Amino acid sequence: MQTLKIVVTGPFASGKTEFIQSVSEIDVVSTDRRISSQAERIKDATTVAMDFGRITIDEELILYLFGTPGQRRFNFMWEILSEGMLGFVVLVDSTRPETFREAQRILETFRNYSPVPYIVAANKQDLGDAWPADDLKIVLKVESGIKVVPCVAQNRESVKQVLLELLYSILEVMDQQEE
Amino acid sequence: MALKGNLKDFGITQLLNLINLARKTGTLYLEGPEGTAFLCFKEGKLVYATSGSEDVNLPTVLQRAGKLTAEQARVVQANMAGRSDRDMAMMLIQAGHIQQQDVVQSVRQYVLGLVYRIFSWNEGTFRFEPAQLPIQGKMVTSIALENVIMEGSRRLKEWERLQDELPSLDVSLKFAEKPTTPLRDINLTVEEWRVISFVNPRNTIQQIAQYNSMTEFQIRKIVYGLLQAGIVEIIKPARPAATEAPGRSQRVEDQVRVSTKARRPDVKRGLIHRLIDRIREL
Ligand SMILES: Nc1nc2c(ncn2[C@@H]2O[C@H](COP(=O)(O)OP(=O)(O)OP(=O)(O)O)[C@@H](O)[C@H]2O)c(=O)[nH]1
Ligand SMILES: [Mg+2]
Numbered sequence: 001m002q003t004l005k006i007v008v009t010g011p012f013a014s015g016k017t018e019f020i021q022s023v024s025e026i027d028v029v030s031t032d033r034r035i036s037s038q039a040e041r042i043k044d045a046t047t048v049a050m051d052f053g054r055i056t057i058d059e060e061l062i063l064y065l066f067g068t069p070g071q072r073r074f075n076f077m078w079e080i081l082s083e084g085m086l087g088f089v090v091l092v093d094s095t096r097p098e099t100f101r102e103a104q105r106i107l108e109t110f111r112n113y114s115p116v117p118y119i120v121a122a123n124k125q126d127l128g129d130a131w132p133a134d135d136l137k138i139v140l141k142v143e144s145g146i147k148v149v150p151c152v153a154q155n156r157e158s159v160k161q162v163l164l165e166l167l168y169s170i171l172e173v174m175d176q177q178e179e
Numbered sequence: 180m181a182l183k184g185n186l187k188d189f190g191i192t193q194l195l196n197l198i199n200l201a202r203k204t205g206t207l208y209l210e211g212p213e214g215t216a217f218l219c220f221k222e223g224k225l226v227y228a229t230s231g232s233e234d235v236n237l238p239t240v241l242q243r244a245g246k247l248t249a250e251q252a253r254v255v256q257a258n259m260a261g262r263s264d265r266d267m268a269m270m271l272i273q274a275g276h277i278q279q280q281d282v283v284q285s286v287r288q289y290v291l292g293l294v295y296r297i298f299s300w301n302e303g304t305f306r307f308e309p310a311q312l313p314i315q316g317k318m319v320t321s322i323a324l325e326n327v328i329m330e331g332s333r334r335l336k337e338w339e340r341l342q343d344e345l346p347s348l349d350v351s352l353k354f355a356e357k358p359t360t361p362l363r364d365i366n367l368t369v370e371e372w373r374v375i376s377f378v379n380p381r382n383t384i385q386q387i388a389q390y391n392s393m394t395e396f397q398i399r400k401i402v403y404g405l406l407q408a409g410i411v412e413i414i415k416p417a418r419p420a421a422t423e424a425p426g427r428s429q430r431v432e433d434q435v436r437v438s439t440k441a442r443r444p445d446v447k448r449g450l451i452h453r454l455i456d457r458i459r460e461l
């Protein structure tokens with residue numbers, strides 16, 4: 001039995017738990033806690049250690065999706081989670097420009113952990129004031145060649161599309177390395 | 180779709196950068212500490228700007244630029260009340276009071292002056308409305324944003340500028356391939372030399388700061404200076420090599436050790452294809 005891992009990261013409340021929940025075959029093993037501090041009270045629960053989802057590929061292969069905790073004080077988990085990952089997804093709440101700088105910082109940090117392919121998902125595109133994916137690409141200074149795709153984390157098809165795009169990028173990188 | 184946000188989180192520099200790179204057409208409405216303003220863009224170029232608090236029309240602009248006297252401006256205002264800026268410009272040029280070149284220059288100067296003031300607005304809100312261009316009858320100009328961004332940034336408060344220029348300290352430095360001036364001809368401070376001595380693709384800026392016990396502000400300031408002078412360039416950090424960097428502290432050593440273990444798993448294409456097939460059918 002072989003297991004593979006994709007990490008889903010992004011700022012606080014960008015939709016990581018929701019994203020993993022949409023495609024996982026098990027209920028996301030989420031270590032969510034109710035939020036007590038006023039400052040972070042834009043929703044009821046936050047992930048304190050990690051989210052954990054699973055997709056069984058076949059008898060011999062399982063894909064795990066790990067979501068990072070959103071709050072800064074759990075950053076020590078990041079590097080541990082990134083160990084051995086196949087690639088990662090940076091989820092951005094497209095409606096909250098106040099989180100873009102943080103998203104950029106997270107992206108850089110993960111890129112430095114491991115030179116694996118990654119993708120940026122411009123989440124919450126169903127909401128009226130979502131910034132378009134193309135604009136986020138510029139704003140987050142995403143390297144050319146890295147995809148920034150629109151996403152609605154509650155929508156399974158949309159989440160599938162993000163994961164597929166990441167996997168296509170992984171194949172492309174493999175092709176380049178073989179040349 | 181309107182882009183909305185708060186200037187505290189998403190600054191003027193970033194906005195202009197986005198408008199420039201995306202070659203946007205539309206109007207940026209701002210509400211800042213000094214009142215309101217709007218800036219109009221055509222395909223990423225700044226064509227018009229005015230602030231809401233002062234109703235500035237062409238005679239005022241020309242008077243401020245020293246092209247009309249206060250008396251002339253007053254007369255034009257009185258005689259041509261309700262007429263567009265463009266009509267007033269025509270009249271002034273035809274009557275030989277000013278030259279077309281003066282109008283063009285004065286408008287440009289006014290627009291730039293306003294934009295540079297706006298650079299210091301670090302709180303307030305913004306809204307970008309694509310396709311809206313309220314410039315009917317106005318004298319427009321066309322200013323490339325690259326230069327505006329450069330000059331505006333220069334005028335920004337130091338810390339903010341440093342933050343923007345160098346968002347991450349997790350990058351490394353290398354010596355510029357073709358420095359504009361040879362290193363020996365540059366006067367560097369002791370502090371700058373200490374940073375220079377650690378320039379190496381293996382050391383992130385963060386690590387250099389740690390080696391030298393410098394604060395984030397100090398290191399940003401020095402690196403920014405070195406970048407501006409064209410002495411060093413930013414690169415992605417190389418994988419840490421086995422050889423020791425001089426003066427590496429225990430803390431940094433730990434960091435390096437931890438980061439080497441995050442390796443890419445060794446997977447075959449076939450596996451990825453299996454993932455793709457499975458996810459497609461989910
Ligand atoms: N409209 C909309 N809401 C979303 C979307 N994705 C997530 N949300 C909502 O955004 C909020 C945050 O989502 P979470 O999945 O908890 O975010 P998270 O990234 O796991 O948050 P932390 O673990 O606290 O960092 C929740 O109220 C979600 O229902 C989306 O695509 N569209
Ligand atoms: Mg969560």
